[in-house]
Amino acid sequence: MRLLPTVLAAITAASPLFAQCGGSFSSFVKGLEEEAISRGHDPATVNAFFDSARQDDKVLRADRAQGVFQKPFIEFSRRLISQDRINRGQSNAQKYDAIFNKIERDYGVSRGVLLAFWAFETDYGAFQGDFNTLNALVTLSHDCRRPELFRPQIFAALELYKHGDFDPRNTTGAWAGEIGMVQMLPEDILENGVDGDGDGHVMLKTSAPDALMSGGKMLSSLGWRPGEPWIQEVTLPANMDWSLTGLEESRTVQQWAQMGVLPRTGSLPNANMQASILLPQGHKGPAFIAYPNFRVYFEWNQSFTYVMTAAYFATRLEGAPVYDAGNPDQGLSGGQMKQLQTKLQARGHDVGAVDGILGANTRAAVRVEQARLGLPVDGWPTPALLGRL
Structure with a gap:
C-alpha cells in the first residue's frame, strides 16, 4: 500500500460556491453533490454515487500515522526486500512476459520498475487495502489538512462510476484513495488507465495486465525516458x-x-x-x-x-547484487530528528513540519550546517551534528 498520497493529480481549487472543507459532514457531501450537478452530471447519477458516502475516522488515523518513513534506508529496504519477494517477482515476470514486453515496447519502462511497485504497493496484488475508496476520498477532502489533493479525485471517481469501473459502495483500496495492484488514484486511472486484457474495462484490482499497462503508461506520462536506467x-x-x-x-x-x-x-x-x-x-x-x-x-x-x-x-x-551497506555513522532516533529539525528551524532553515522524518528540506538544511561546521557534507544527520548545533 502506498503510504503517501501521490502528487500526480492536477491540484485544482474547487468553486467557492461549494463547501471547501470542514463543518458539518452531511453539508459538505451535499455541497459535493451540488458541485457535481453544476459540472453537468445527471442528478440521479450523482445521488446514487454519493448516497453511501460516510466519514471514516480510520482514514484520518492512518493519515497521521506514517512512522515507517522515519526508518533509514538500510533498515527500510531490508524490511521490504526479501528473497521471497524477489522469487515471486521473477515468477510474475515470466507469467506476464508478453505484457511486460508490450510495456517496454510501448512506454520504454523496464519490467523491474513495475514489478518493484507491484511488490511494495500490494505484495503483487495480495493486499490492496480494505478502506472504502469513496469514503476515504470524501473524508480526506472534508479534513482541512490537504483537501486540494483529494477533492479532484472524488469527481474523477464519479467519471469512473459512469463508465462502470467504480462502485461507490464496494470499491476498496488504500486509506489515501489509491486503487488496485499498483495503487493509482481515480484521476490517474481516468487519464492513464489501459485495458490490458481487452475486456472493455480498466479494472486495476482484478486484472494484472490492466494494472501493469496502466502503471507503465502513467510513468511514461510523467516523463520516463524510454530504455534508460534509473x-x-x-x-x-x-x-x-x-x-x-x-x-x-x-x-x-x-x-x-x-x-x-x-x-x-x-x-x-x-x-x-x-x-x-x-x-x-x-x-x-x-x-x-x-x-x-x-x-x-x-x-x-x-x-x-x-x-x-x-x-x-x-x-x-533485474539481477543487481545486494548493495554494500558499508559502515554508516549512527543516525538519529525519531525524537532526536525532531530536536534537530527544531534547531534547524531556529537557525532559519525551512524544514517543513517537525515530524521526525528526514525529508528533502531537512537534508538540504543538514548539508548547509555540515558545511558551516566543517563536517562531511553528505546530508546524513548524526548525534555529533545534533550536539554541535
Whole structure:
C-alpha cells in the first residue's frame, strides 16, 4: 500500500460556491453533490454515487500515522526486500512476459520498475487495502489538512462510476484513495488507465495486465525516458568531495567517471547523461548514481526512503547484487530528528513540519550546517551534528 498520497493529480481549487472543507459532514457531501450537478452530471447519477458516502475516522488515523518513513534506508529496504519477494517477482515476470514486453515496447519502462511497485504497493496484488475508496476520498477532502489533493479525485471517481469501473459502495483500496495492484488514484486511472486484457474495462484490482499497462503508461506520462536506467550502485574514491553529492548536484556520467566514480557491477551508461550521486546514509554507507528517470519516482511517491528502496529493488529484480551497506555513522532516533529539525528551524532553515522524518528540506538544511561546521557534507544527520548545533 502506498503510504503517501501521490502528487500526480492536477491540484485544482474547487468553486467557492461549494463547501471547501470542514463543518458539518452531511453539508459538505451535499455541497459535493451540488458541485457535481453544476459540472453537468445527471442528478440521479450523482445521488446514487454519493448516497453511501460516510466519514471514516480510520482514514484520518492512518493519515497521521506514517512512522515507517522515519526508518533509514538500510533498515527500510531490508524490511521490504526479501528473497521471497524477489522469487515471486521473477515468477510474475515470466507469467506476464508478453505484457511486460508490450510495456517496454510501448512506454520504454523496464519490467523491474513495475514489478518493484507491484511488490511494495500490494505484495503483487495480495493486499490492496480494505478502506472504502469513496469514503476515504470524501473524508480526506472534508479534513482541512490537504483537501486540494483529494477533492479532484472524488469527481474523477464519479467519471469512473459512469463508465462502470467504480462502485461507490464496494470499491476498496488504500486509506489515501489509491486503487488496485499498483495503487493509482481515480484521476490517474481516468487519464492513464489501459485495458490490458481487452475486456472493455480498466479494472486495476482484478486484472494484472490492466494494472501493469496502466502503471507503465502513467510513468511514461510523467516523463520516463524510454530504455534508460534509473539508478545504479557505485563505489566512490576516498578523496571524494562529498559536497558534490545529493539530488541538488548534477554532473555528466563522464565527469563522475573522471572523478573516480565506478559502477560496482556492469558499466556506466551514456557518458553525456546527467546524474547525481546519492548517499542515503552518509558517506560511510551505500552509494548510488541516479539518472533522470530516478526523479520520476518522486511523482509516484514523495518519500526519499521509499523512492530509494523501490528504485534499488527494481535493479535487484533485474539481477543487481545486494548493495554494500558499508559502515554508516549512527543516525538519529525519531525524537532526536525532531530536536534537530527544531534547531534547524531556529537557525532559519525551512524544514517543513517537525515530524521526525528526514525529508528533502531537512537534508538540504543538514548539508548547509555540515558545511558551516566543517563536517562531511553528505546530508546524513548524526548525534555529533545534533550536539554541535
